Amino acid sequence: MAQKPSIPKGTRDFTPSEVIKRNYIFDVVKKHFKTFGFQPIETPSFENSDTLLGKYGEEGDRLIFKILNSGDFIGKVDDVTYSSKRSSSLAPKISEKALKYDLTVPFARYVVMHQNDIDFPFKRYQIQPVWRADRPQKGRFREFYQCDADVVGSDSLLQEVEFVQLYDTVFSDLKLEGVTIKLNNRKILAGIAEVIGAKRSLIDFTVALDKLDKIGEEGVKKEMLEKGISEVAIEKAAPLFSLSGSNASQLELLEKLLTDSEEGTKGVQELRFIIETIETLGLQSASLAIDVTLARGLNYYTGAIFEVNAPKGVKMGSIGGGGRYDDLTGIFGLKNVSGVGISFGLDRIYLVLEELGLFPENIDQSLQVLCLNFGENESLAALKLISELRKVGVKSDLYPSKAKMQKQFKYANNRKVPFVILLGEEELKNNSFVVKNMEKGTQETYSLGSVSEFVSTL
Numbered sequence: 331m332a333q334k335p336s337i338p339k340g341t342r343d344f345t346p347s348e349v350i351k352r353n354y355i356f357d358v359v360k361k362h363f364k365t366f367g368f369q370p371i372e373t374p375s376f377e378n379s380d381t382l383l384g385k386y387g388e389e390g391d392r393l394i395f396k397i398l399n400s401g402d403f404i405g406k407v408d409d410v411t412y413s414s415k416r417s418s419s420l421a422p423k424i425s426e427k428a429l430k431y432d433l434t435v436p437f438a439r440y441v442v443m444h445q446n447d448i449d450f451p452f453k454r455y456q457i458q459p460v461w462r463a464d465r466p467q468k469g470r471f472r473e474f475y476q477c478d479a480d481v482v483g484s485d486s487l488l489q490e491v492e493f494v495q496l497y498d499t500v501f502s503d504l505k506l507e508g509v510t511i512k513l514n515n516r517k518i519l520a521g522i523a524e525v526i527g528a529k530r531s532l533i534d535f536t537v538a539l540d541k542l543d544k545i546g547e548e549g550v551k552k553e554m555l556e557k558g559i560s561e562v563a564i565e566k567a568a569p570l571f572s573l574s575g576s577n578a579s580q581l582e583l584l585e586k587l588l589t590d591s592e593e594g595t596k597g598v599q600e601l602r603f604i605i606e607t608i609e610t611l612g613l614q615s616a617s618l619a620i621d622v623t624l625a626r627g628l629n630y631y632t633g634a635i636f637e638v639n640a641p642k643g644v645k646m647g648s649i650g651g652g653g654r655y656d657d658l659t660g661i662f663g664l665k666n667v668s669g670v671g672i673s674f675g676l677d678r679i680y681l682v683l684e685e686l687g688l689f690p691e692n693i694d695q696s697l698q699v700l701c702l703n704f705g706e707n708e709s710l711a712a713l714k715l716i717s718e719l720r721k722v723g724v725k726s727d728l729y730p731s732k733a734k735m736q737k738q739f740k741y742a743n744n745r746k747v748p749f750v751i752l753l754g755e756e757e758l759k760n761n762s763f764v765v766k767n768m769e770k771g772t773q774e775t776y777s778l779g780s781v782s783e784f785v786s787t788l
Contacts, residue, residue, distance in 0.1 A: 339472065340470075342471065351683075355679055355680060361503075362496060366453075370457075371440060371454050372456065372458060373430070376428060376430060381439050382430065382431055386435075393463045395463050396425040397426075399427075429460075437480055438659045442663060450482065451481050468681075478672070481670055481671065482659065483668070493672045494618060498615065501616055502615045507615040508641030513601065513618060514624040514635045518588065518594055518622060524591045526563040527563045531558060571623070581602050584601075626653060635653040635654075636650070649679050651672065651673060651675075653671075696745065697747045699719060700727055700728075701716055702729055708758055711753055711758055712751070715778065715781065716728055747768060749767060761778050763776055764776075
């Protein structure tokens with residue numbers, strides 16, 4: 331007996347209805363990428379391992395899917411490395427490529443390789459799948475699409491302002507109101523680490539702090555202690571765990587806290603510019619809020635950090651995020667090229683729209699008209715009629731065989747087809763066709779020479 335097939339955990343098959351809904355989100359996002367002046371690019375699904383490793387921090391590196399070398403990859407490993415049984419030593423010998431973890435690092439590689447063909451500042455968008463060896467759970471998958479937009483070659487904070495507007499515009503178009511765009515700055519986090527005496531442990535400090543909403547204050551303190559951050563430093567940072575109030579009041583508190591840190595003070599100034607500019611311009615439906623615990627857990631951010639939360643009442647992780655990465659291209663040999671970008675979490679946005687019932691009505695209606703099949707002569711006439719309908723954009727089809735009417739009508743019902751056309755022997759003699767409205771149960775007769783009359787009723 332054949333074994334029942336399965337798919338890897340964290341991956342999914344998509345039904346026609348799901349694909350249509352996903353494409354709806356793609357189309358909305360892509361439309362606004364274009365209106366904001368971004369250009370499309372694509373990069374390979376896998377990269378050389380040395381392009382990806384070391385760019386996402388220790389935790390990110392563990393989630394990168396490595397691709398085994400082709401051929402006898404084990405036979406090429408020396409006995410000492412093989413017998414050591416250390417994955418860190420063995421992995422580089424048997425795997426030279428990896429599935430891409432995100433779109434940003436490959437984009438940085440792209441910029442370096444194509445720098446002579448790019449007009450800076452370069453605004454690009456990219457919609458492609460990425461892979462992460464994460465633990466699957468609601469809204470978190472091992473294979474998923476990212477929708478990214480980035481600008482490289484400009485250090486103007488107006489780019490950050492524009493990305494806030496882009497988020498707001500896209501979510502407004504999707505009718506997803508009440509999203510919160512959280513904002514922080516890595517310079518502020520660096521300044522905090524400096525003033526509490528944990529400057530050398532900046533990465534450990536920010537990675538732990540970023541988990542506040544997941545493991546709570548005590549969990550964060552415990553992780554910081556385990557990473558070697560002193561109790562004194564943690565106590566000094568304690569006010570951050572419950573920092574609240576308006577954006578203006580939080581900026582004032584941060585300004586006082588970071589008076590003795592040049593980097594931290596600069597971070598506050600940058601944050602203030604973005605927030606005050608957005609307040610002047612206004613937002614359509616989203617809100618902007620400071621979150622000093624936001625770190626995004628990625629080493630390459632150097633300035634502003636974004637994260638978008640779904641509306642209150644929807645249990646979902648972030649549905650978007652990003653930030654500025656002033657030195658990312660430097661690791662590939664191209665210095666002094668500033669960049670900033672954001673990503674839309676397509677799969678989570680899909681789940682939120684589904685939960686809130688925000689997809690357009692009848693979005694997954696794949697067929698508007700089905701012609702029943704009454705035989706060879708009738709089906710030929712039906713195909714001519716269908717050709718006319720398709721030319722004017724009507725989604726129409728012919729049932730492929732002369733089956734029982736009950737079976738053909740059942741098919742139409744299962745496909746949720748609103749109109750069924752009957753073109754039988756009698757209609758063929760009269761040069762006409764009958765249209766049945768499946769919802770109302772009514773029928774209308776039209777001349778084959780006046781197809782436009784029927785189309786006007788759709």
